[in-house]
Amino acid sequence: MKANDTSRQKKNILISCGVLLIVACLCLGVVLVSGVGVTLLSPFDFSQETSKGPTATAVSGLPDQLASEIAEIESQVSQIRGLEKKTDVDHTMISSEELEELVVEDFFSEYSDEDAFQDVLVLSSLGLLPGEFDLKGFYQSLYSEQIAGFYDEETKEIFVVQGQDFGGSEKLTYSHEFTHVLQDQAYGLEDGLGLNQDACEEDSERCAAIQALIEGDATQTEILWFQNFGSRQDYSDLLDMFDQLDTPILDSAPPFMSSDLYFPYEKGFEFVQSLYEEGGFDAVDEAYLNPPISTEQILHPDKYPEDVPLKVELRDLSGMLGSNWNLLDQNVMGEWYTYLILNKSYDEAYQIEESRALEASEGWGGDAYAVYLNETTEETIFIMDTLWDTMDDADQFVVAFDQYAEKRWGEISGTRLEANIWQGEGYEVAFCHLDNRTIWVMAPDGELLERVITEIQ
Numbered sequence: 001m002k003a004n005d006t007s008r009q010k011k012n013i014l015i016s017c018g019v020l021l022i023v024a025c026l027c028l029g030v031v032l033v034s035g036v037g038v039t040l041l042s043p044f045d046f047s048q049e050t051s052k053g054p055t056a057t058a059v060s061g062l063p064d065q066l067a068s069e070i071a072e073i074e075s076q077v078s079q080i081r082g083l084e085k086k087t088d089v090d091h092t093m094i095s096s097e098e099l100e101e102l103v104v105e106d107f108f109s110e111y112s113d114e115d116a117f118q119d120v121l122v123l124s125s126l127g128l129l130p131g132e133f134d135l136k137g138f139y140q141s142l143y144s145e146q147i148a149g150f151y152d153e154e155t156k157e158i159f160v161v162q163g164q165d166f167g168g169s170e171k172l173t174y175s176h177e178f179t180h181v182l183q184d185q186a187y188g189l190e191d192g193l194g195l196n197q198d199a200c201e202e203d204s205e206r207c208a209a210i211q212a213l214i215e216g217d218a219t220q221t222e223i224l225w226f227q228n229f230g231s232r233q234d235y236s237d238l239l240d241m242f243d244q245l246d247t248p249i250l251d252s253a254p255p256f257m258s259s260d261l262y263f264p265y266e267k268g269f270e271f272v273q274s275l276y277e278e279g280g281f282d283a284v285d286e287a288y289l290n291p292p293i294s295t296e297q298i299l300h301p302d303k304y305p306e307d308v309p310l311k312v313e314l315r316d317l318s319g320m321l322g323s324n325w326n327l328l329d330q331n332v333m334g335e336w337y338t339y340l341i342l343n344k345s346y347d348e349a350y351q352i353e354e355s356r357a358l359e360a361s362e363g364w365g366g367d368a369y370a371v372y373l374n375e376t377t378e379e380t381i382f383i384m385d386t387l388w389d390t391m392d393d394a395d396q397f398v399v400a401f402d403q404y405a406e407k408r409w410g411e412i413s414g415t416r417l418e419a420n421i422w423q424g425e426g427y428e429v430a431f432c433h434l435d436n437r438t439i440w441v442m443a444p445d446g447e448l449l450e451r452v453i454t455e456i457q
Helices: 005-013 020-034 046-052 064-081 096-107 113-125 135-146 168-187 197-202 204-229 232-244 255-289 295-299 334-343 354-362 391-409 446-456
Strands: 017-019 090-094 147-152 157-161 325-331 364-374 379-388 414-416 419-424 427-434 437-443
Touching: 064 168, 064 204, 090 096, 096 135, 096 157, 113 135, 113 325, 113 364, 113 379, 135 147, 135 255, 147 168, 157 168, 168 204, 168 232, 168 255, 197 204, 204 255, 204 295, 204 334, 255 295, 255 334, 295 334, 334 354, 334 364, 334 391, 354 391, 379 391, 379 446, 391 419, 391 427, 391 437, 414 446, 419 446, 427 446, 437 446
Parallel strands: 090 157
Antiparallel strands: 017 147, 147 157, 325 364, 364 379, 379 437, 414 419, 419 427, 427 437
């Protein structure tokens, strides 16, 4: 689920970004258990393979020592991942200040204040953001703080944010980002995997799943690289970085945002690890040929690839609603965002228990949602039509939603058109349960609410 086309594009542009805190924490957690040089995930023995594997070649445009280190990492990552670099890529080392400028002028240059305002309208209607939240400013600050490096699949260039030294954290980041180079050259991130703006506008769930595959693969590869090739000094550098890590922007992020930022790295890593345990990187490579298509498959690897989301159609209601109403956003919410709505509201008072939210969203079978905007009054209408795997799964979600609704909107005010109704100042909410189907509608008044429910039931 993404709030509108522009924010979805920004997420896609940032697909290959190495988020230092996330990948470092994952790597550090494994290393603390296994120790440097001890491989938990794969019994690699490079004592003889190194002489047989790809030879490190010089990297142009960088100081000799740095070029040599980068070339060596590239060779090692290629050996671990089992993919060869087909063509050279450009390398750019940038400072934190240059990164901040790049984030503002490139990543978010086309993300207007109006785009951000409309995103907040959608996300606040779901209880994920407060209505006055400065989303654009927060995104700019967050990515300036968190990005340690990234691969630009359009320009075929690797950017690595560098401090005074190319130490353990920089090497770790580079191994992650170079994995993206290998993925792109082997499978094509934009064209081959369909990780582009048009495809993601069509199905944001599919893009979220593929992003998780890509980042999970790169995270697993960097962990293996660090375990097999990281030095004691690299390990010490990483511990020092972790001890000194200061992330005030991420720490202040609304709950759903920080969880969503972690998703492709953390849940993607778990998904890839499951594949790897079954068949090594051969099984991971097969997943690129038959990519996951939902966050449900990422969250439950045993459901990949057989459990395909059910198709739900929502017709355009703009004509029925009137000339002032326009379709702002329409896509698939998915299991992951269904869980986030229940458990990661910006106001803790709205959040239901995590275990119940996880269980309630697990039976997700497929959905479609739509958001309409009245450009005159800035009011919104939200519609979410969900099919559940079984009637029992639907029943479980109904119980969880009733708990969520009571926390957020108070007691049920009545029943109309087979729907429970909640009322507040300037809004009405309806929730229907029809066998293995649930319908959730929010509108600014009862008359609009009833018209929408009648049209979609």
